[in-house]
Amino acid sequence: MYLGISNIDGGGSKDVTITEAPGGAVPTGSVDPGSAEGPSVQEVYNQDGPGVVTVEVASREVGPGGGSGFVIDKQGHVVTNQHVVDGADSVSVAFASGAREEARVVGEDPSTDLAVLQVDAPKQTLKPLTLGDSEALGVGDPVIAIGNPLNVGISVTTGIVSGVGRPIKAPNNYTINGAVQTDAAINPGNSGGPLLDARGTVVGVNSQIFSETGGFQGVGFAVPVNTVKGVVEQLIETGRVEHGFIGVSMFQVGIGELAAYSGRDAAKLSDELGLPENGAIVSKTTRGGPADEAGLKGGEGREEDVAGLPVPIGDVITEVRGEPVSTPDDVIEVVNSLKPGDDLPLTVVTPGEEPRDVTVRLGVQPPE
Structure with missing residues (x-):
């Protein structure tokens, strides 16, 4: 479930400097908010809160809505979620100081659910956050979320990293790899706000929750800051962003998971x-696409029932x-780390045949 709010009431400079935390820092998990070694949650909020904004959007199709950003x-560049500004006719940004500025959308990337806005605001109003390192996070590390949940105003919640490296679905149905899972309370309106480590550096952009009720149930996800x-x-x-495909x-x-589900060994x-005993089964290839041109075949027209699941018997990518x-x-994950034009070596097994090595040259990911 995405976290923008809908139906609530009521070309820029390329000469930019984005602040990143220095490499080689002490691992995030070694400092707890409020401990002798690190700042308190209040200190992190006082440090970073002025750089967190409310993103307000208006659309003829869905009415007013919004989310958060930083x-x-x-x-004047502001990061938010793509789904917050998707289809917006106008966008504005409200700062913690009370200042409100019209914003333009510099670019959107639905494949990672990220967007960049730009506002023409006084320098003293702009309080940039420092970008950290999501790869340094470990399960159990403390984290802090700041945003505008349910349009009540900029708020802070705390929790831990519940999981790392989670795949989540992007707005255009592609996969975002490496998401940070947290139990810090995030709700509709938090979308686009920062997830911070104990020092107050950004480690993710809050994007989604898993919920059966529409409210927070302790499972939230943030797009990793390294992405x-x-x-x-x-x-x-x-x-714009070009992704490999x-x-x-x-x-x-x-195959291993399928075997376990069916109660049989691989x-x-x-x-x-x-x-083969391991690998990812190709169910379909895009006609004329890179994999199709390299000779990979999907399982269209040939399915086998495995414990009640219709399984396509196509080529299997084993390496x-x-x-x-x-x-x-x-x-x-590997495809997402590459760019169009890169060559990707694969080992592929056609059912009943010997493994073969193929090289796929990545194309440009289509919109959907």
Whole structure:
């Protein structure tokens, strides 16, 4: 569930400087908010709160709405979620000081659910946040979320990192890899606000919650800041982001997971279906796409019932760049790390045949 609010009441400079925390810092988890070694939650809020904004949007189709965002430089660039500004006819930003400025959308990237805005605001109003390192996070590390939940005003909540490296679905149905899972309370309106480590550096952009009720149930997700850095740089420079694309749809789980679900070991399932014991099953290839051109085949027209699941018997990707594949996410993560024109070596098994090595040259990811 995305966290923008809808139906609530009531070309920029490329000469930018984004502040990043220095490398080689003490790991995040070694400092707790309020401990002798680090700032208190109140100190983090006082430090970073002035750089967190409310994003207000208006749309003829869905009416007023909004979310949160944060300032990243003195040139007035603000990061938020793409789904917050999607389809907006006008956008404005409200600062903690009470100042409100009209904003223009510099660029949007639905594949990572990120957008960059720019406001023409006085330098003293702009309080840039420092970008940290999401790769340094570990499960159990303390985190702090700041945003405008339910349009009540800029608020702060705390929690821990509940999981790292989570795949989540982007607004255009592609996959965002490496998301940070947290139990810090985030609700509709928090979208686009920062998730901070104990020192107050940004480690993610709050984006989604898993909820069966529409309210927060202790499972929230943030786009990792290491993804944010590269996307924001491209959006500021060109207004868009090009992602790599191989043109395959894969069965939702890997062969090992499928075997476990069916109550059989991988070797037995392999014998029955002619599949290798590990890998991601290709269910469909995009006609004329990179994988199709490289000779990969999907399982269209051939399915087998496995414990009540219709499983397409297509080619299986067993290795990516020489590393074994356990799940489709292993393939997606590597593809997301590459750019159009890069070559991707794969090991592929057609059911009942021997493994073969193929090289796929990535194309440009289509909008959906």
